[in-house]
Amino acid sequence: MSSIWQEEIAAETRAGGRISDRFIVDKVRKAVLTQRLPPGTRLPEVALGDIFGVSRSVVRKALTRLAADYVVTQQPNQVARVRAPSIEETRETFAARRLVEGEVAALLAGRLDDEQLATIASLVEREAEAHACGDEPARIEHSLAIHHLLAERSPNRVLGAMLTDLILRTSIVIALYKRAGLASCFLAEDHPALLAHLRTGDGEAARRCIHDHLQALENLLDLSTRETRIDLMAILGQREGVTE
Template sequence: MPAKARKAAAEPAPRNDREKSVDEIYERIYVAILEHRLHPGTKLGEERMAEIFGVSRARIREVLARLAHEQIVELFPQRGAYVAKPTTEQARDVFEARRLIEPAVLKRLIETITPDKVNRLRQHTELEADAHRRNDKRAVIRLSGEFHTLVAELAGNSALARSMRELCMLTCLTIFLYDAPTAQSCRNDEHERIVDAVAKKDRARAEKLMLDHLDHIEGSLKLDNSNGDADLEAIFK
């Protein structure tokens, strides 16, 4: 191999390539949790995860650190990383935070609403309705969580959108851990009614529907045991 080629091969990947890889792994884990394929309490072993994704353990540590910063993963010295298991107190805190944040998100969305934003929301609720018709439970769970993050993104406040993404993930873990059946915890017409109110710029109704929606989800939770064992390769392959 020519010296120039050897030098190029030895150079580290460009920073944006590294970030893309980290983002991709992060997103794969995020979606696996959102779809309830990755359970609360599951150990995310660095070596096993590195083998599955074909990257270094250092890169996996970077992903896990990011997830830990967002409280999606818990890191324990000498034990490793585990998918978070919210306590009942933490679950109540999450719903309290959502009751404070989501009305503010709706207020900003309605103030900046456009036909394009309404269309995007309606397209999303159509995907949810289709998933319900097909009885695709994984898609229903994922799309239900993504609806709330989409609302925050369309509101145009990056800090609110970031907070909603984290809160929706913690809600997903809480629902899995304390067992709220999908069909009852997130009825397929609730999001549609919220979108209708937003489209009409009826802030009071939109906020009431959202708060009722959150009350309904939290009210369906019950204390349950969870199993932390999972086949990581089957989840990500």
């Protein structure tokens, strides 16, 4: 029973903490994000229960939550699968995020204190450094941290929660549809420019900045309808699930 989560589960149990549904949600989410669980992967309840050392009750709750987050699909009497958002949904998700994150940035401009601005500045710097070092996972982590900070600090918490969801969903589709051969989605100018607008308090400039940034990101993806890169039939046909 060697799974991709072997060490993490061992660490958690050693630390005395018993595995909860939240733990499972986190692990599956991250695995989907890093494409260790590609779209279409079967997630049978008993298999996951064996892996995490819990019963189906806990797994079921985790899967229900993942379905609410659009990470997996759950249809009656069928195994849960890692979701494969379509090209159309990808475009719509980006458009929704542009709207929401643009508004959050506009609301936030001029309202952040020096400490928060310094935190963002540090993340922007570290993102550039990681890119220079060729450490893409670290760069993604810092980039995500910037956007998550906007979501957390959003003066409107309802919009903030919506943005958190949208960041996750766009991250998944970026991993899915990243143009083959593209090493990184780093856009050197964008985050520094955003920081400047947040500092000066120009809300509309911040909104435009976010808008253009996300549009540029979307343009880096391969969303050509011709050859559907995600061949659902091929994916759903294969019998592979989580390794046990």
